[in-house]
Amino acid sequence: MSSINQIPVIEAKRGNPLSKVFDELVRFCRSRSLFILHYCTGCGAIELPPAMTSRFDMERLGIQPMVSPRQADILLITGYVSIKTLKRVILTYEQMGSPKYVIGICSCTVNGGMYWQSYATAKKLDEYMPVDLYIAGCMPRPEAVIAGLQQLMNRIQSGEANSWEDYFRNYDYYLGNQQKLFGDNWQTPTDIITEAKHYNLMGEGTFGEHTRLLEQHQKPLEALDMRLGHNLKEPTE
Amino acid sequence: MAPMELILELTLMPLIAFLVGMMMVLMMRRIAAKIQRRVGPPLLQPLYDIVKLHSKRTQISHGLIHDIGIIMAMGGYIAAETLLPVPGMNGIAEKGGIITLLYLMMIPSLGLALGVGQCANPNGSIGIARALTAMLAYDIPLVIVIFGVAYAAGTTNLVDIIAQQQAGGFAAWGAVEMPLLAIAGLIAMHASLGKQPFEIYIAPAEIATGPMVEMSGKYLGGLFVMQCFQLYTTSVLYVSLFLGGGTTWFDFLLKSFLVLAIPVSIAYLFPRYRTEDLLRLMWKWPVMLGLIGVAFVL
Numbered sequence: 041m042s043s044i045n046q047i048p049v050i051e052a053k054r055g056n057p058l059s060k061v062f063d064e065l066v067r068f069c070r071s072r073s074l075f076i077l078h079y080c081t082g083c084g085a086i087e088l089p090p091a092m093t094s095r096f097d098m099e100r101l102g103i104q105p106m107v108s109p110r111q112a113d114i115l116l117i118t119g120y121v122s123i124k125t126l127k128r129v130i131l132t133y134e135q136m137g138s139p140k141y142v143i144g145i146c147s148c149t150v151n152g153g154m155y156w157q158s159y160a161t162a163k164k165l166d167e168y169m170p171v172d173l174y175i176a177g178c179m180p181r182p183e184a185v186i187a188g189l190q191q192l193m194n195r196i197q198s199g200e201a202n203s204w205e206d207y208f209r210n211y212d213y214y215l216g217n218q219q220k221l222f223g224d225n226w227q228t229p230t231d232i233i234t235e236a237k238h239y240n241l242m243g244e245g246t247f248g249e250h251t252r253l254l255e256q257h258q259k260p261l262e263a264l265d266m267r268l269g270h271n272l273k274e275p276t277e
Numbered sequence: 278m279a280p281m282e283l284i285l286e287l288t289l290m291p292l293i294a295f296l297v298g299m300m301m302v303l304m305m306r307r308i309a310a311k312i313q314r315r316v317g318p319p320l321l322q323p324l325y326d327i328v329k330l331h332s333k334r335t336q337i338s339h340g341l342i343h344d345i346g347i348i349m350a351m352g353g354y355i356a357a358e359t360l361l362p363v364p365g366m367n368g369i370a371e372k373g374g375i376i377t378l379l380y381l382m383m384i385p386s387l388g389l390a391l392g393v394g395q396c397a398n399p400n401g402s403i404g405i406a407r408a409l410t411a412m413l414a415y416d417i418p419l420v421i422v423i424f425g426v427a428y429a430a431g432t433t434n435l436v437d438i439i440a441q442q443q444a445g446g447f448a449a450w451g452a453v454e455m456p457l458l459a460i461a462g463l464i465a466m467h468a469s470l471g472k473q474p475f476e477i478y479i480a481p482a483e484i485a486t487g488p489m490v491e492m493s494g495k496y497l498g499g500l501f502v503m504q505c506f507q508l509y510t511t512s513v514l515y516v517s518l519f520l521g522g523g524t525t526w527f528d529f530l531l532k533s534f535l536v537l538a539i540p541v542s543i544a545y546l547f548p549r550y551r552t553e554d555l556l557r558l559m560w561k562w563p564v565m566l567g568l569i570g571v572a573f574v575l
């Protein structure tokens with residue numbers, strides 16, 4: 041499922057001609073206003089400050105950094121992803137509001153790069169989450185980063201950049217790869233299957249053996265306990 | 278006034294405020310870019326952001342109070358716009374007066390506090406605690422300033438205050454007659470915008486934008502809209518109190534944009550105060566200036 045062409049595209053049935061104009065407007069605005077969450081995993085992160093500040097100025101394209109996953113549209117993975125980091129990356133990715141896009145900067149996200157032989161890094165990022173765009177290089181210059189972002193903008197505007205739907209439609213595949221790395225007990229706080237049902241994004245691959253494994257041990261989500269020091273022991277008299 | 282005309286004004290005033298507010302957001306971001314030697318966002322960037330946020334597919338609500346909180350945050354300002362006279366339109370400004378306006382301008386912070394409370398995010402709670410502390414800090418000089426202006430004008434009616442200033446020409450402007458109050462007002466206004474030296478409750482690097490941390494999609498979009506209204510309300514209130522309002526749209530807009538440019542240009546040159554420093558600073562200098570200014574007025 042790593043190729044973009046394999047993703048089923050379902051044409052929206054909207055008869056009203058005005059709705060087409062509206063969709064066009066929405067896509068245009070989506071492509072012109074991108075909030076990035078730069079998850080600085082590896083050395084590639086060092087190329088982002090020049091891309092954002094006075095030399096290359098991403099803001100003229102409408103791209104600005106945001107600090108929490110809820111607010112962001114793009115998840116930038118800037119470099120090699122160790123297995124421990126990958127857990128956090130997946131938690132972050134699942135919390136982002138769709139439509140969301142993932143960009144893998146650096147060769148290490150494409151195929152492991154020079155960490156190919158390391159036991160501690162995840163090699164291909166797109167086995168664990170759908171990636172919209174790779175920017176290869178060790179490390180790519182800010183020009184390359186901005187060129188990549190512009191390519192993503194074009195794809196968003198033409199409506200092709202919807203690989204985030206793939207995460208819902210083929211959740212079983214991604215979950216399987218995650219379980220292979222993190223063990224069978226892996227569970228994220230975000231309930232992807234319920235979300236897929238809610239947004240009507242169920243696909244052939246949403247369910248499978250891996251999701252069945254998840255259901256066996258899945259603990260229902262609970263609200264956080266907001267008391268201060270709730271993990272301290274009660275004082276004994 | 279005919280009821281139809283009133284209804285028209287009450288719809289037009291927030292709409293104009295929104296459009297002008299978006300231009301103000303743009304101006305703010307452009308000034309920031311110029312100071313940092315960047316190009317800055319394109320002309321319609323604030324609009325793109327708002328449309329994009331409202332068109333997100335996932336809209337995560339944390340419950341009813343969360344929804345209501347955002348609506349309160351926007352609604353407080355929308356109600357405040359109808360009390361702010363603009364050239365040719367007074368809305369219900371004559372009936373409301375400046376004290377109602379001051380109350381309405383506090384509602385957004387309270388709405389935000391409600392909404393953020395339900396998100397149950399510790400960063401959000403810290404942020405909102407700081408936001409309310411900051412409100413306590415800048416409201417005291419603001420109230421002193423507004424009391425001084427209202428006492429000097431002999432009325433709390435914003436329309437009359439503007440008319441008095443316009444009748445006397447430039448020499449009757451609040452900023453000329455009461456320069457100390459005008460300076461104190463400027464500092465209080467800067468703090469109420471929550472911009473850099475006083476940016477304690479957003480603090481992206483420290484508490485991850487505080488109140489906005491759990492907001493996504495249309496909720497964040499609502500806050501972006503609120504920011505447009507906030508910039509407009511603050512600068513127009515200042516223009517009405519100290520710079521004689523506007524006789525025509527041109528000088529009205531010119532004055533409001535110029536007034537806003539002062540705190541915004543200062544903002545991007547400075548880092549951030551800590552909460553207690555902000556309190557100490559706000560309760561010392563603007564309050565002192567304001568009290569001396571009030572003494573002159575009395």
Ligand code: SF4
Binds near residue numbers: 084148
């Ligand atoms: S591709 Fe090169 S620069 Fe990028 S993370 Fe790997 S080793 Fe570092």
